Amino acid sequence: MTETSISCPLPAPPGDLVQMAHGGGGRLMNTLLRTVFLPAFDNPLLAAAHDGAAFPSPARRLAFTTDSYVVRPLFFPGGDIGSLAVHGTVNDLAMCGATPTSLSAGFILEEGLPLETLRRVVRSMAAAAARAGVAIVTGDTKVVERGKGDGVYICTAGIGAIDHELAIRPGSVRAGDAILLSGDLGRHGVAILAARSELAMESEVESDSAPLAEPVRALLASGAEVHCLRDLTRGGLAAAAIEIAEFCRIDARLDEGAIPVSDPVRSACELLGFDPLHLANEGRFAAWVAEKDADRALAALRSCPATAGASRIGTMTRAGHGTVTLRIPMGAERALDMLAGEQLPRIC
Amino acid sequence: MTETSISCPLPAPPGDLVQMAHGGGGRLMNTLLRTVFLPAFDNPLLAAAHDGAAFPSPARRLAFTTDSYVVRPLFFPGGDIGSLAVHGTVNDLAMCGATPTSLSAGFILEEGLPLETLRRVVRSMAAAAARAGVAIVTGDTKVVERGKGDGVYICTAGIGAIDHELAIRPGSVRAGDAILLSGDLGRHGVAILAARSELAMESEVESDSAPLAEPVRALLASGAEVHCLRDLTRGGLAAAAIEIAEFCRIDARLDEGAIPVSDPVRSACELLGFDPLHLANEGRFAAWVAEKDADRALAALRSCPATAGASRIGTMTRAGHGTVTLRIPMGAERALDMLAGEQLPRIC
Numbered sequence: 001m002t003e004t005s006i007s008c009p010l011p012a013p014p015g016d017l018v019q020m021a022h023g024g025g026g027r028l029m030n031t032l033l034r035t036v037f038l039p040a041f042d043n044p045l046l047a048a049a050h051d052g053a054a055f056p057s058p059a060r061r062l063a064f065t066t067d068s069y070v071v072r073p074l075f076f077p078g079g080d081i082g083s084l085a086v087h088g089t090v091n092d093l094a095m096c097g098a099t100p101t102s103l104s105a106g107f108i109l110e111e112g113l114p115l116e117t118l119r120r121v122v123r124s125m126a127a128a129a130a131r132a133g134v135a136i137v138t139g140d141t142k143v144v145e146r147g148k149g150d151g152v153y154i155c156t157a158g159i160g161a162i163d164h165e166l167a168i169r170p171g172s173v174r175a176g177d178a179i180l181l182s183g184d185l186g187r188h189g190v191a192i193l194a195a196r197s198e199l200a201m202e203s204e205v206e207s208d209s210a211p212l213a214e215p216v217r218a219l220l221a222s223g224a225e226v227h228c229l230r231d232l233t234r235g236g237l238a239a240a241a242i243e244i245a246e247f248c249r250i251d252a253r254l255d256e257g258a259i260p261v262s263d264p265v266r267s268a269c270e271l272l273g274f275d276p277l278h279l280a281n282e283g284r285f286a287a288w289v290a291e292k293d294a295d296r297a298l299a300a301l302r303s304c305p306a307t308a309g310a311s312r313i314g315t316m317t318r319a320g321h322g323t324v325t326l327r328i329p330m331g332a333e334r335a336l337d338m339l340a341g342e343q344l345p346r347i348c
Numbered sequence: 349m350t351e352t353s354i355s356c357p358l359p360a361p362p363g364d365l366v367q368m369a370h371g372g373g374g375r376l377m378n379t380l381l382r383t384v385f386l387p388a389f390d391n392p393l394l395a396a397a398h399d400g401a402a403f404p405s406p407a408r409r410l411a412f413t414t415d416s417y418v419v420r421p422l423f424f425p426g427g428d429i430g431s432l433a434v435h436g437t438v439n440d441l442a443m444c445g446a447t448p449t450s451l452s453a454g455f456i457l458e459e460g461l462p463l464e465t466l467r468r469v470v471r472s473m474a475a476a477a478a479r480a481g482v483a484i485v486t487g488d489t490k491v492v493e494r495g496k497g498d499g500v501y502i503c504t505a506g507i508g509a510i511d512h513e514l515a516i517r518p519g520s521v522r523a524g525d526a527i528l529l530s531g532d533l534g535r536h537g538v539a540i541l542a543a544r545s546e547l548a549m550e551s552e553v554e555s556d557s558a559p560l561a562e563p564v565r566a567l568l569a570s571g572a573e574v575h576c577l578r579d580l581t582r583g584g585l586a587a588a589a590i591e592i593a594e595f596c597r598i599d600a601r602l603d604e605g606a607i608p609v610s611d612p613v614r615s616a617c618e619l620l621g622f623d624p625l626h627l628a629n630e631g632r633f634a635a636w637v638a639e640k641d642a643d644r645a646l647a648a649l650r651s652c653p654a655t656a657g658a659s660r661i662g663t664m665t666r667a668g669h670g671t672v673t674l675r676i677p678m679g680a681e682r683a684l685d686m687l688a689g690e691q692l693p694r695i696c
Binding site for chain 1 (some may be wrong): 367368369371372373374375376377378396397398399400401402403404405406407408409410411412413414415416417418439440441443444445446450452453454455456485486487488490491492493495496497498501503505506507508510515516517518519577578579581582583584587591595628686687688689691693694696
């Protein structure tokens with residue numbers, strides 16, 4: 001559904017570029033809305049042409065989240081900023097145990113952006129939203145001067161429906177919980193790295209960017225006592241595991257041998273000195289579930305195509321400072337820490 | 349509540365600047381969250397440290413909206429990007445007839461931004477949110493390279509509760525409806541213009557940036573049949589009146605003599621060749637109400653301090669192409685049109 005070409009768009013005809021006035025509230029902005037956004041995101045709430053969308057609440061409990069997207073380049077193997085802006089926010093809702101229902105989309109456009117590039121991004125967003133079963137019901141456009149904004153930044157927010165009684169959040173994690181991983185790590189980070197031409201690295205790796213609501217639904221439907229879910233974006237598995245452990249002050253042990261990493265990702269990491277545990281993903285998550293339910297939770301994940309490669313990767317061991325220990329093959333152990341900075345900026 | 353100084357911050361001590369790694373998902377980002385955002389926006393939902401906020405739905409019907417903020421400069425007389433990012437989104441919810449309850453906040457920070465500037469913006473957001481009675485329950489931070497992003501862009505989205513049966517939207521406007529205006533026009537646009545030092549214009553005008561939920565509540569409590577509400581931001585009163593008229597294909601007549609404009613705004617417009625009807629406002633709105641209820645709707649608005657200067661400015665006359673006619677003093681009339689572009693870019 002997403003476009004994977006990373007070639008540069010052809011030079012746009014004069015007049016088919018974003019101008020400052022496209023953000024000015026006058027005729028040109030009105031035309032941009034009517035010709036680019038409304039047809040792509042077509043739905044009755046958007047068509048009402050109001051300052052916001054009004055609709056019946058989708059459930060008695062809601063989830064609400066937001067993310068901004070500044071990924072560079074805009075198009076990369078396996079996705080683009082548009083599909084990413086849908087998947088990322090849909091996935092944050094799924095991590096709250098919610099079914100995503102409605103998205104908002106704010107665009108910050110750079111003066112001079114070819115409108116065809118914007119149309120391509122918007123088409124990809126619309127396809128990703130349809131695939132994830134959400135509607136883009138309200139939005140906003142701003143334009144900043146040439147040289148600012150890198151073409152397009154997108155900010156999406158989302159509302160999801162929570163129709164169960166579980167409190168899925170870091171504070172619910174308990175000593176003894178099993179830690180599950182939904183599949184192989186690091187493909188998004190490596191795909192972005194390869195798409196940045198300055199690295200002159202060739203790679204067949206495609207981003208794992210994908211919506212996660214379906215496997216989360218399967219997990220919840222299994223009846224397993226799910227304590228926390230976390231998608232493994234910036235900072236990767238390492239940051240997620242450490243944040244959760246530190247928040248609830250429970251130590252954790254991960255088993256490196258159980259963590260799937262594909263051969264091309266492993267090769268890229270060896271070449272560049274990266275650690276797959278810190279690499280960003282956009283379609284992978286970890287689940288903290290009651291030990292007694294670990295097997296059925298894993299079976300539920302493996303029943304979904306997107307998470308067929310799920311595995312159990314560790315355990316929350318005991319109350320402590322929230323130290324995460326990695327057991328490496330041959331039996332040795334090392335403490336895992338977050339990076340001070342980051343391996344790769346602007347991956348989402 | 350908002351800070352009005354527009355002086356430059358003092359040079360920051362080395363190390364107290366935003367770095368790329370503040371957006372990287374590692375330790376530094378974690379510290380930024382714990383030391384800047386969480387203390388300022390303090391509430392239990394944010395403190396849960398999750399990918400999103402989960403909470404009971406505030407009503408059976410919801411409003412949902414978003415806006416990005418790229419205003420230049422960040423601080424201006426009467427407000428700053430932080431208070432603006434709260435007021436603008438709160439006001440879009442109010443324009444749906446909703447009581448704002450929850451906001452999300454996404455930050456796109458420029459590498460090198462003094463953290464003290466960010467703290468000042470965040471404090472102003474927190475004060476504006478408290479004043480408007482909303483909680484900032486979820487957020488996100490990204491960092492872009494030096495030279496991009498102009499210090500800080502903010503994207504807020506908001507959820508509001510609709511607890512009445514009215515359908516407040518452009519499609520509800522009818523021929524014969526009275527058009528009310530909540531107060532004087534153009535102060536935000538002139539304040540921004542004056543704050544841009546390159547114009548070398550001195551002015552005492554402060555932005556009208558303010559939350560509008562209270563006057564909207566008073567309007568609804570009056571029992572008046574409210575058909576549509578629209579805040580008069582980019583494009584000003586002119587764009588709002590034309591958009592609504594064109595959407596519902598009903599002609600409108602406005603009476604220029606009934607539209608309040610303060611003397612300093614009028615002087616600035618004469619000096620610079622601007623039209624107050626096209627100037628942006630951030631605390632003014634128009635209301636389309638049933639003719640029979642015009643007087644009590646106006647009385648309800650005038651009972652609130654923020655909209656004490658409300659007036660009736662026109663009428664939706666008859667089905668047509670959606671032409672808006674302005675009756676100017678001495679009895680002449682002219683057709684009003686949206687600007688092709690804009691008078692002033694990046695006012696919000």
